[in-house]
Amino acid sequence: MGERSKKAPPTPTRDDANQWINFVLYAVVGRTGQADTLMERHGDGVHCMAKWLMHRQPVRVGVLYRGVLVEPHQLDRHWLPHDEKLKFVSYSQELEVACWYADPASIISGDVVARRPAVRGYIIAGKGNRDRLLWHHDWLAVDLPDGGQRLSLPGAAEVHPEIDAAQFTWNARTQSEVIETAPSRADAKFHVEPVADRDCPDVEDLDARYTFPPFLTERYGG
Numbered sequence: 092m093g094e095r096s097k098k099a100p101p102t103p104t105r106d107d108a109n110q111w112i113n114f115v116l117y118a119v120v121g122r123t124g125q126a127d128t129l130m131e132r133h134g135d136g137v138h139c140m141a142k143w144l145m146h147r148q149p150v151r152v153g154v155l156y157r158g159v160l161v162e163p164h165q166l167d168r169h170w171l172p173h174d175e176k177l178k179f180v181s182y183s184q185e186l187e188v189a190c191w192y193a194d195p196a197s198i199i200s201g202d203v204v205a206r207r208p209a210v211r212g213y214i215i216a217g218k219g220n221r222d223r224l225l226w227h228h229d230w231l232a233v234d235l236p237d238g239g240q241r242l243s244l245p246g247a248a249e250v251h252p253e254i255d256a257a258q259f260t261w262n263a264r265t266q267s268e269v270i271e272t273a274p275s276r277a278d279a280k281f282h283v284e285p286v287a288d289r290d291c292p293d294v295e296d297l298d299a300r301y302t303f304p305p306f307l308t309e310r311y312g313g
Contacts, residue, residue: 100142103236107136112247115226116254118179118270119262125253130178130272138272140236141225147234150227152219155182155269158192158286160203160210166283171213173279179225180274182215184267189214190291191301197294198302212286223271231263261303 103111110133117126130137157180161171183189191197193212195204204210232243244263248256262268291297298307 103140103143105237107140111137111140120259127178150229155219156186156189157182157215158189162209170280171283177273182269188266191297193286194294198298213283215281226270228268258303
């Protein structure tokens with residue numbers, strides 16, 4: 092469990108909570124366009140809800156990892172400039188999840204590699220920022236600001252018309268995901284290292300651990 096903040100943040104509105112719920116559902120299943128739009132339009136409310144949750148249900152952030160696929164020419168030596176179009180950044184508390192995303196041969200990388208075959212895999216690692224926290228994988232059941240009732244996010248996914256609830260639950264339970272707001276500085280950069288320099292498991296093992304089972308069956312059968 093994380094350390095509870097000493098000063099209580101402002102209480103979010105029910106609309107803030109609703110926008111946060113929608114943002115998390117879209118972000119965790121990889122619907123980044125919809126999640127980015129919600130952050131652009133309702134980012135203050137989403138952040139307000141996350142700050143309130145961090146006080147009410149504190150979590151440990153610690154060191155975070157992110158796997159990325161980029162073309163080498165996009166790097167400034169060992170630094171990757173932040174893409175200003177991104178409104179949030181997803182990480183994992185587990186290095187091996189980042190290895191999976193950074194492996195060009197993994198199932199999750201297939202679409203990117205098909206469009207941009209020159210990409211290579213890199214790992215970003217660094218201490219998480221509590222002040223930028225938007226979602227933590229321990230927040231699968233959360234309090235709501237209108238009287239303390241409890242909400243199950245997998246349950247919310249079940250009734251959302253655009254979310255595959257099974258995929259949401261799989262991703263949320265296997266990827267140890269932590270989501271932060273994107274850096275605010277236009278010149279922000281992330282230090283990267285080649286995924287080949289990390290002691291990552293074989294891609295078949297990573298696919299078996301982290302791929303949503305229906306997608307795994309498409310590649311390997313079974």
